[in-house]
Amino acid sequence: DAKTTQPTSMDCAEGRAANLPCNHSTISGNEYVYWYRQIHSQGPQYIIHGLKNNETNEMASLIITEDRKSSTLILPHATLRDTAVYYCIVSVSGYSTLTFGKGTMLLVSP
């Protein structure tokens, strides 16, 4: 699976959009981009995933560049409960091992 690079930490004000970047320059054509988050020591929580097109669900939006070498997770209106470590992972399918890097620690402040 391709490796990903994320900033170590980011800050966001409550109510503002949080934009979390991820670089995955070695991504293969059949690899999806998955985003998970982990709040404290809870189980990783799935947020969103995509292959080529931008995706949106009730939690977030995923913007994938045309060359697929990077992506951005957008939390449109961050709340204090969105404070977590966010992981960007590239994987062929749900059957594949998920390689969790160090992720981005997002701190949402009042």
Place this chain on the structure above:
Amino acid sequence: EAQVTQNPRYLITVTGKKLTVTCSQNMNHEYMSWYRQDPGLGLRQIYYSMNVEVTDKGDVPEGYKVSRKEKRNFPLILESPSPNQTSLYFCASSTGNQPQHFGDGTRLSIL
């Protein structure tokens, strides 16, 4: 409600005393997996199973066993636990290209 259930959630035990951490999912997923999470090392896969009676090693399988006799259950067995297996453990399941669902975790302390 779709969920992955792990038991126990917390366990303190002693070196050498066999233990089993259970994992059960109610989504009829073919794929199940165990991860451990340690500070500074992130989540690492221990074992995974593509379906009933099909299991394979992940990145850190030493000291662990698994079995997959039923589709919904994937227990993790530590036959002779040692202190270096003190960790936070997660079970996950999925199907196809759908995302993996994770359990709430089991915190093991082995003295």
